Amino acid sequence: MTFETSREAYDAFMGRNADLLAPRLIAFAGVQPGDHVVDVGCGPGSLTEPLADLAGPEHVAAIDPSESFAAANAERVPGADVRVGAAESLPWPADSFDVALAQLVVNFMSDADAGIAEMRRVVRPGGVVAACTWDYSGGMTMLRTFWDAALSLDPEAPDEVRTMLYNDPDVLRELWLRAELEAVENDALVVEASYRDFDDYWEPFTGGVGPAGAYTSSLDPDHRAALREECRRRLGDPDGAFMLSATAWAVRGRVS
Numbered sequence: 001m002t003f004e005t006s007r008e009a010y011d012a013f014m015g016r017n018a019d020l021l022a023p024r025l026i027a028f029a030g031v032q033p034g035d036h037v038v039d040v041g042c043g044p045g046s047l048t049e050p051l052a053d054l055a056g057p058e059h060v061a062a063i064d065p066s067e068s069f070a071a072a073n074a075e076r077v078p079g080a081d082v083r084v085g086a087a088e089s090l091p092w093p094a095d096s097f098d099v100a101l102a103q104l105v106v107n108f109m110s111d112a113d114a115g116i117a118e119m120r121r122v123v124r125p126g127g128v129v130a131a132c133t134w135d136y137s138g139g140m141t142m143l144r145t146f147w148d149a150a151l152s153l154d155p156e157a158p159d160e161v162r163t164m165l166y167n168d169p170d171v172l173r174e175l176w177l178r179a180e181l182e183a184v185e186n187d188a189l190v191v192e193a194s195y196r197d198f199d200d201y202w203e204p205f206t207g208g209v210g211p212a213g214a215y216t217s218s219l220d221p222d223h224r225a226a227l228r229e230e231c232r233r234r235l236g237d238p239d240g241a242f243m244l245s246a247t248a249w250a251v252r253g254r255v256s
């Protein structure tokens with residue numbers, strides 16, 4: 001389990017992008033003040049926190065199979081209903097929410113069709129189910145740079161563009177249509193995260209978070225050092241602070 005980790009390790013690795021992405025997904029889904037909202041696969045709360053700011057924490061529920069992430073989120077967003085559990089079996093009755101969101105989660109569900117069907121079940125008729133996933137093919141620069149570097153040293157490296165099923169707008173749209181959601185629409189959400197220096201980019205990969213972190217942890221010290229240098233070279237050997245853009249594919253649909 002590469003998500004049984006601390007909020008700090010997650011934030012350094014992915015949270016800096018997820019925090020920026022959350023307001024974009026909230027706007028894309030059309031969440032309104034006072035809406036009842038559920039954040040599925042909430043992690044340590046990058047999306048839950050701004051949802052609570054907008055809708056009120058008592059209107060926000062969140063769930064994640066990682067006990068450490070759920071605990072961190074409950075601490076981050078007092079008053080929200082934070083549970084431990086999976087998308088495929090949500091613990092809320094039908095029609096509980098106006099909006100269900102899953103930010104950077106669909107690819108990690110063991111059964112995405114079942115997960116989206118559950119999100120649809122807990123949303124009232126006329127409500128919205130929305131999600132986003134990274135553009136692993138190129139738009140998510142932090143990960144693309146890492147996997148291109150990894151592949152140059154190890155052709156068998158588990159590049160997420162290959163291992164993640166829901167990595168383009170058409171596949172997400174198909175998933176939403178299979179769940180019988182209506183008025184399905186796609187968009188690209190683009191954010192730009194800042195890095196103090198190269199180490200601020202590299203060190204979080206060594207924390208073991210997510211597939212890239214798990215891969216880094218699996219390498220012997222020499223191979224890890226070679227990967228580090230290849231990432232540095234591909235980033236243009238940065239001297240000081242830099243920014244990297246990250247594109248996510250978003251999809252939304254309405255419950256009939």
Ligand SMILES: C[S@@+](CC[C@H](N)C(=O)[O-])C[C@H]1O[C@@H](n2cnc3c(N)ncnc32)[C@H](O)[C@@H]1O
Binds near residue numbers: 040087104210
């Ligand atoms: C990349 S993180 C995204 C976390 C958070 N949504 C964010 O935007 O920062 C992926 C999350 O999906 C969770 N996850 C994995 N399998 C899941 C499942 N079957 N149902 C719901 N969440 C799951 C992980 O525990 C992890 O917190």
